[in-house]
Amino acid sequence: MKLQKFFKYAFPIGVAGIAINLLLFITNWYYELVVPLIEDTFIEGALFHFLDNLIYYTPVIFMLLFVAYIIAGHIYMKKVHITKEVQETEKLVEKNEKIQKELDEKAEFLKHKYYTNCPNCGSVREENANVCSFCGASLIIKEKKKQ
Numbered sequence: 074m075k076l077q078k079f080f081k082y083a084f085p086i087g088v089a090g091i092a093i094n095l096l097l098f099i100t101n102w103y104y105e106l107v108v109p110l111i112e113d114t115f116i117e118g119a120l121f122h123f124l125d126n127l128i129y130y131t132p133v134i135f136m137l138l139f140v141a142y143i144i145a146g147h148i149y150m151k152k153v154h155i156t157k158e159v160q161e162t163e164k165l166v167e168k169n170e171k172i173q174k175e176l177d178e179k180a181e182f183l184k185h186k187y188y189t190n191c192p193n194c195g196s197v198r199e200e201n202a203n204v205c206s207f208c209g210a211s212l213i214i215k216e217k218k219k220q
């Protein structure tokens with residue numbers, strides 16, 4: 074999943090991004106570096122003012138983006154984690170149901186007594202068989218059930 078890769082290291086990357094941009098903002102190194110480039114152009118007035126502010130606050134914008142990235146990553150990875158847990162739980166439930174079914178069958182099997190030879194055709198009962206493997210007759214010795 075692509076999103077999972079994108080958010081996997083959201084926290085360390087986000088923190089690093091914030092740290093770098095905080096440093097840029099504090100030192101204004103970035104601002105001092107970029108503003109002279111537009112000061113020499115023909116841009117004037119409001120547009121220059123806008124660009125001036127934009128460049129000055131760019132590190133802040135990036136810091137906010139990295140904060141959003143960390144938060145989104147946290148929420149997303151939590152969701153992925155929960156989904157995985159649900160899937161694992163469902164698998165366990167399915168497995169338990171299968172085991173329960175097998176145990177029920179075994180218990181049902183042990184409830185009865187069986188003929189060692191088929192009462193119908195006389196062939197020897199195969200191990201764990203309910204019915205004759207030869208003619209299909211029931212091998213269960215019928216008792217009066219207590220009800």
Ligand SMILES: [Zn+2]
Nearest residue numbers: 191194205208
């Ligand atoms: Zn038989």
